[in-house]
Amino acid sequence: MLDPVTKLRPILARKLSLAGELAGEDLDALTWAVKQVRRVPAHTVLIDEGDRPEYVHVVLEGFAFRYKVLPDGERQVLAWLVPGDFCDLHVAVLGEMDHAIATVSESTIGQIPTDQVEQLAQTSPALSRALWWASLVQEAILREWLVNLGRRTAEGRMAHFFCELHARLASVELVGDGALDFPLTQAELADSLGISAVHTNRTLQVLRDAGLVQWTGRKLVLANIDGLRKLAQFDPNYLHLQPRSRRGNPSNAAPGAFV
Amino acid sequence: MLDPVTKLRPILARKLSLAGELAGEDLDALTWAVKQVRRVPAHTVLIDEGDRPEYVHVVLEGFAFRYKVLPDGERQVLAWLVPGDFCDLHVAVLGEMDHAIATVSESTIGQIPTDQVEQLAQTSPALSRALWWASLVQEAILREWLVNLGRRTAEGRMAHFFCELHARLASVELVGDGALDFPLTQAELADSLGISAVHTNRTLQVLRDAGLVQWTGRKLVLANIDGLRKLAQFDPNYLHLQPRSRRGNPSNAAPGAFV
């Protein structure tokens, strides 16, 4: 279980540092704006379609996911939200939610009053920019998912999903030598990849038998990341994780940088 | 051909009025910020993956589209940009483009220097909010497309695409009794729907034979919108086009409102 006081700030810091430099005071202000830290059971709806939330939610521990359910009952997962991710930074502008968000695993969720976020953003351009960045990266991920569903086979989609989650969790230091938390069922994975649950199972077996991944309990091990990346045609550029000044490792970069 | 001076402002006005009230001065400021209005041929790349654009592009006439191309040559269209849509409002925050944008038809494109947009947004909260709204609606469309590719059949996808385009063009007053401009080839439609060109053709025939659509030349007629909406399970909520105070037509709404 997370200790709100000592762990909240580091999580926000790790995440937002990816957007660029951020002053300590800005981080403090954001940390203090988190009015509640709730412990939420697995499979709990945090925000439902049609809601007009008064709080911005931040995932601090555990996994949550965006999703939509069609009239015929089909469900599509739209995004996975991992520690450091904001759930609904900008709903206020749109008015009401056009999708729902729920936890998969038991999670710790921070809540910031919507108006306080707006106020903070107005006070600090750097913080505003960092929150923007977080929001735009989520949009970039959405675009890549569209490519995933539109133009990759089941194997490619799954491999891509694993690579992305690995990269995202690694960026907030939640990967211990290739092993990451993976509290999903195969049915939930299926709804993320746009394939059936049965086919998800069979596709998974292919990746397993090829020695690419191991999935035991709620732990996922990417046993052969290069193989997965190749299979997935994975290019992490869209995650915008590398410092903006150093993209593509140009020859004039300092040797050893970012190793 | 568009007359920059007399038509630019109305296009921006129609689009941004959907976000809520906007003062005349704000619109003027934005209009004046458009430094260039370019006439661009069909099939021209406006911004490429990896670019760091100095201008924000606005479509004034014609259609453009976002897309990504995979190493194996597969292409996925990520979004269609129609008159009033901004192409790259916020790339500055992310640094570089993770996808490309090109025209399909001959188009008129307005260009606003990136720093001027930022400055305008800082000066006018209302304008800032309107631009935000435009950006977030594009994200909402992206989410719905994910549902489309993940959980609808080819027929449903195509019907949904037609319904969406109709709604979007109608919102900027570009639909004349069910007929809309549709300058795509079937191959481009295929890359939008995540299906093959051949299957696109056959799916189209099904919709045509069912009397749902007519597509001749570059004009598309939705002959049976209700039928299309049903087939597509189309719910326009995600476009966030209705005034925020009046969602779902509650019983206390004035009779005849929004007819």
Added chain:
DNA sequence: CGGGCTTTTGAGCCAAATCAAAAATAGTGG
């Protein structure tokens, strides 16, 4: 009127869906 797109058709094939049932796991309460 000819050459390059775009659309259409045909035939065969394959990836993934569906339906159904068995095996394995994970919880839960006694």
Added chain:
DNA sequence: CCACTATTTTTGATTTGGCTCAAAAGCCCG
């Protein structure tokens, strides 16, 4: 700690939606 459920995973058999390859027909436009 074990029996009893409920969920999750796995397997099998069959069907189908959509893909590929290839060629023909239709268009547009100089």
